[in-house]
Amino acid sequence: MSMKECDHHKGAKRRAFRRVFCCIVVFLFIVLVTILLIWAILRPTKPTFILQDVTVYAFNATVPNFLTTNFQVTLTSRNPNEHIGVYYDRLSTYVTYRSQQVTYRTAIPPSYQGHKEFDVWSPFVSGNSVPVAPFNFVGLGQDQANGNVFITVKVDGRVRWKVGAFVSGRYHLYVRCPAYISLGSRGNGVFVGENNAVKYQVVQRCSVSV
Structure with a gap:
């Protein structure tokens, strides 16, 4: 019984880690896309x-x-x-x-x-x-x-x-x-x-x- 509970906890930790990792990736992707869109709209030109x-x-x-x-x-x-x-x-x-x-x-x-x-x-x-x-x-x-x-x-x-x-x-x-x-x-x-x-x-x- 204790082994099953231990495996259950490990699986829950893995799923939680995957969720956090996915959230970080999505957040970084959104930030990157936002910066690229702003950059494309402003069209910076060198001096x-x-x-x-x-x-x-x-x-x-x-x-x-x-x-x-x-x-x-x-x-x-x-x-x-x-x-x-x-x-x-x-x-x-x-x-x-x-x-x-x-x-x-x-x-x-x-x-x-x-x-x-x-x-x-x-x-x-x-x-x-x-x-x-x-x-x-x-x-x-x-x-x-x-x-x-x-x-x-x-x-x-x-x-x-x-x-x-x-x-x-x-x-x-x-x-x-x-x-x-x-x-x-x-x-x-x-x-x-x-x-x-x-x-x-x-x-x-x-x-x-x-």
């Missing part, structure tokens, strides 16, 4: 970035295979979403030449961007005697002789989406802004300040990956 201008204070080969640079870049970002805000976390910008980083990273202060809002950032990025690969150093001399140098302004960081009171987890943000600057002949630039700095209007749309 857009435009490189407005590049001011060159220094772009000099100090000694063979070393480069000293000093830029100020102006970037605008726009949140195209009507119902979703964007938190920008831990953003940093830097410049590369021929896929090699030639400046140190400069941090951009964290910010929140509301619906359809714009932000403008004008950070300085520089590098003092940064080692450059020998083939890139040779290529730089050739580019300067031709009158055009191609650089890429990059922004890396993390973003979060805000829908009402809900804030998502962090997503990696990668921004790439190509720019041609004519260091050889400065006809396309405008002298600014007293340090022979040259400002180049770029107005180049950047590629954005999230």
